[in-house]
Amino acid sequence: MTSEGSAEIEGLNCPVNEIGRRDALGLFFGASAALALSACSSDTSIDGGDQTTTPSSPATELEGTTSDLTLNLWAEPTTAEITPGVTTDVYSFGAEVIDGDPASVTPSDSYLGPTLHMRTGQRVRISFENRLPDESIVHWHGLVVPQDQDGQPADAVAPGATYEYDFIVDNLPGTYWYHPHPHGRTGEQVYMGLAGLLIVHGDEPQLPAGDNDVALVLQDRTLGSDGQLRYVNSMHDQMAGFVGDTLVTNGVTNLNIEVRREAYRIRLLNGANSRTQYLTWSTGQPLIAIAIDGTLLPEATAVDGLMLTPAQRTDLWVDFSTFEPGQNVELLSADTFIESGSMMGNGMGNQTESDLDLDPSVAATFIVTDSEPSPGSLPDSLGTAPGFGAADAVNPSAPKEMILSTRRAAHWINNDQWEGRVASDVETVTANTVELWEFVNQSPMAHPMHLHGRPFLVTSRTWDDDSAAGSWAAIEPSIIDSGLRDTVLVWPGQRVQIAIPFADHLGYFLYHCHILEHEDGGMMRNFLVI
Ligand code: C2O
Ligand code: CU
Ligand code: CU
Numbered sequence: 001m002t003s004e005g006s007a008e009i010e011g012l013n014c015p016v017n018e019i020g021r022r023d024a025l026g027l028f029f030g031a032s033a034a035l036a037l038s039a040c041s042s043d044t045s046i047d048g049g050d051q052t053t054t055p056s057s058p059a060t061e062l063e064g065t066t067s068d069l070t071l072n073l074w075a076e077p078t079t080a081e082i083t084p085g086v087t088t089d090v091y092s093f094g095a096e097v098i099d100g101d102p103a104s105v106t107p108s109d110s111y112l113g114p115t116l117h118m119r120t121g122q123r124v125r126i127s128f129e130n131r132l133p134d135e136s137i138v139h140w141h142g143l144v145v146p147q148d149q150d151g152q153p154a155d156a157v158a159p160g161a162t163y164e165y166d167f168i169v170d171n172l173p174g175t176y177w178y179h180p181h182p183h184g185r186t187g188e189q190v191y192m193g194l195a196g197l198l199i200v201h202g203d204e205p206q207l208p209a210g211d212n213d214v215a216l217v218l219q220d221r222t223l224g225s226d227g228q229l230r231y232v233n234s235m236h237d238q239m240a241g242f243v244g245d246t247l248v249t250n251g252v253t254n255l256n257i258e259v260r261r262e263a264y265r266i267r268l269l270n271g272a273n274s275r276t277q278y279l280t281w282s283t284g285q286p287l288i289a290i291a292i293d294g295t296l297l298p299e300a301t302a303v304d305g306l307m308l309t310p311a312q313r314t315d316l317w318v319d320f321s322t323f324e325p326g327q328n329v330e331l332l333s334a335d336t337f338i339e340s341g342s343m344m345g346n347g348m349g350n351q352t353e354s355d356l357d358l359d360p361s362v363a364a365t366f367i368v369t370d371s372e373p374s375p376g377s378l379p380d381s382l383g384t385a386p387g388f389g390a391a392d393a394v395n396p397s398a399p400k401e402m403i404l405s406t407r408r409a410a411h412w413i414n415n416d417q418w419e420g421r422v423a424s425d426v427e428t429v430t431a432n433t434v435e436l437w438e439f440v441n442q443s444p445m446a447h448p449m450h451l452h453g454r455p456f457l458v459t460s461r462t463w464d465d466d467s468a469a470g471s472w473a474a475i476e477p478s479i480i481d482s483g484l485r486d487t488v489l490v491w492p493g494q495r496v497q498i499a500i501p502f503a504d505h506l507g508y509f510l511y512h513c514h515i516l517e518h519e520d521g522g523m524m525r526n527f528l529v530i
Contacts, residue, residue: 068123069100071116073138075180075194076131080111083246083253086227090193091132093178098127110251112217112271113196116178118169120202126165130157135182136189137163140198141311142176142294142486144453147507152452153183154421154508172383173202174294175215175267175313183418183524187242187273187516191221191231193251195271204296205379207317208265214257215267218308218333218363220244220275232517239409240445241274241515247333247361255364259329261321263376265290268316270308273516275335276448276489278478279306280360282330283323288378291315295455295484296383305478309448311487311514314480317378318366325370332360386484390459390499392434399436399497400426404490404513406443410521411513417522421508428528431504438497439490440464446491447518451527452509455484456500465493487514502529 073095080090093113095105106115118124130136135158139151148155149167157163176198180189197215207213221244222230232242249255270277281287286302292314306314323329390396405412414426429435436459439449458481463469472491479489490496512524 067100067119068125069104069118070098070125071100071105072096072098072127072129073113074129074131075136075138075189077133078111080193080251082111082221082248082251083223086223088223088227088229090229091189092193093138093196108196108251111193112251113178113194115197115199115215117199117201120169120172120200122169124165124167124169128157128163128165130159130161130163132189133159134185134189135159136180136185136194137182138165138178139181139452140176140178141450142171142174142313142453142455143167143198143200144170144455144503144505146505147509150452150509151178151181152421152508152510153181153418156182169200171200171294172296173200173204174291174296175199175269175315176294177217177269177271177311177313179271181510184520187520188231190271190516191242191273192229195219197267197269199267200294205382207290207379208263208376212260212262213265213267214259215269216249216255216331216364217251217269217271218277219248219251219270219272221246221248235409238517238521239406241517243275243335244272247363249364254362257364257366258369259320259366260369260371261323261325261373262371263317263319263321263378266316266318267291267313268306268308269313270310272310274310276307276309276446277333277335277363278360278475279308279363280304280332280334282328282332282362287314288317289314289480290317290378290382292480292483293455293486297480297483298383298385299381300378301480301482303478303480305475306480307475307478307489309487309489309514310516311448311450312485312489317376319376320366320368321373321375323368325368327368329366329368330362331364331366333363334360383483386457388434388499388501389457390436390497393436393499394430394433395436399438402426402437402439402449402511404439404441404443404447404449404523406445411443411445411447411518411523413511413523413525416525418524421526423508423526423528427525428530429500429502431502431506431529434499434501436497436499438495439488440495441490441492444492446489447513447523448487448489448515449496449511450487450514451500451511453505454500454502454509455486456488456498457484458488458496459499460495460497462495462497463493464495468492468494502527504529506530 090111092111104117135156137151137156145167179195287306289301508526512519
């Protein structure tokens with residue numbers, strides 16, 4: 001989109017193409033991606049501080065190097081001011097660095113957990129202590145880790161107990177998050193405040209960093225007149241997913257952020273339980289996406305509106321140099337999901353474009369300060385195009401069907417629901433192969449489907465029943481399917497085909513709807529990698 005091509009990634013002694021190749025292979029070979037990457041030396045710094053971390057260690061020294069990170073992480077009941085002057089009971093993650101770069105944990109000013117900063121190839125040990133009155137466990141959403149590091153419901157620990165994590169960060173740099181995953185309680189615990197950003201750092205093309213790297217966690221809450229959080233209280237909430245009446249961004253209502261007249265990277269996470277957000281800029285400018293679900297797009301993609309489902313991330317590139325000092329640039333959010341994709345919304349998903357003219361609310365306001373304008377430029381090439389496609393699958397002409405349905409006041413996958421650590425034949429896959437799956441949505445609601453630790457590529461969207469095709473046509477320009485995802489929106493009547501490389505971590509991993517009330521209600525299963 002701009003002038004500066006980059007033949008080499010700054011600060012890195014490997015040519016881009018070389019990284020690209022390894023990158024694509026890494027999807028198949030798991031940990032070897034990190035090994036391959038760390039063979040290229042680098043000395044880039046962690047954002048949010050002036051600290052320069054130790055250069056990546058050679059592959060052979062991955063275990064036990066000084067760049068390791070050891071953290072204590074806990075979840076506990078506490079209080080927060082979500083809206084000014086009102087004290088609300090919440091749950092919150094806290095963390096401290098026991099060993100490693102002190103900038104690896106940056107506290108939030110809200111109920112949100114601190115942002116955890118990790119590096120590709122880094123060995124991370126985390127001791128999680130559950131100080132909640134209920135069982136819990138922490139999942140690193142998007143990270144590719146072994147089964148016992150994944151934070152699955154079966155690993156939930158009792159109040160007062162701890163769970164020890166020890167894994168190597170295998171993912172390329174990008175935006176991830178962490179949240180609890182106890183079965184039946186995930187929605188409530190996330191809603192009570194348990195969520196935080198997890199940012200993987202490493203070798204990236206030159207993008208805005210430091211103060212110019214801003215993250216927004218988009219959520220919603222309903223506060224009662226007593227100032228306390230209100231959660232699911234009806235069958236409707238359970239079936240449609242709970243949507244709060246107020247947007248809460250970075251843990252507060254009415255978030256304002258001062259920005260200089262420079263380029264910024266704005267990392268967006270939809271951390272809401274159920275609300276799919278249709279995002280626009282108040283200025284009418286396009287949103288320029290540079291990464292989705294933790295992976296840099298091959299090239300920047302401009303959209304007029306951006307559909308972000310629960311758990312999805314999009315990193316935006318924004319150049320504030322074109323604005324006048326004092327100007328407010330608002331990130332607007334409309335809840336199109338309930339209106340267009342919900343069985344409870346009017347018309348069962350049959351809306352048309354005019355329904356996108358919903359009254360959007362302000363998710364965050366960027367206030368442009370009086371500073372010298374310094375226009376930014378975006379690298380021509382960002383990430384690597386995924387090195388595989390439908391043709392690489394072991395079942396190119398017989399994709400596996402995962403049928404999503406709604407009946408008996410519940411949501412189902414292939415007529416099954418959560419039943420612990422079991423997987424059916426169709427859910428059993430062979431390590432180091434690519435499979436084609438199709439999410440076939442026979443439910444009247446849209447479902448954002450997520451797979452643990454297996455970034456995938458959307459290879460086609462077709463219709464089994466096109467009665468919701470009209471509303472889809474309205475939002476389709478806001479859907480980015482061109483890079484790897486870990487969560488994909490499946491519209492009612494749609495058949496979404498994905499190609500999934502099953503990396504070599506063996507065992508059970510979850511796939512589920514990321515509407516947390518659906519997940520808690522049983523719309524969650526395992527795939528078993530053998
Ligand atoms: Cu955010 Cu099972 O995941
Ligand atoms: Cu996940
Ligand atoms: Cu769902």
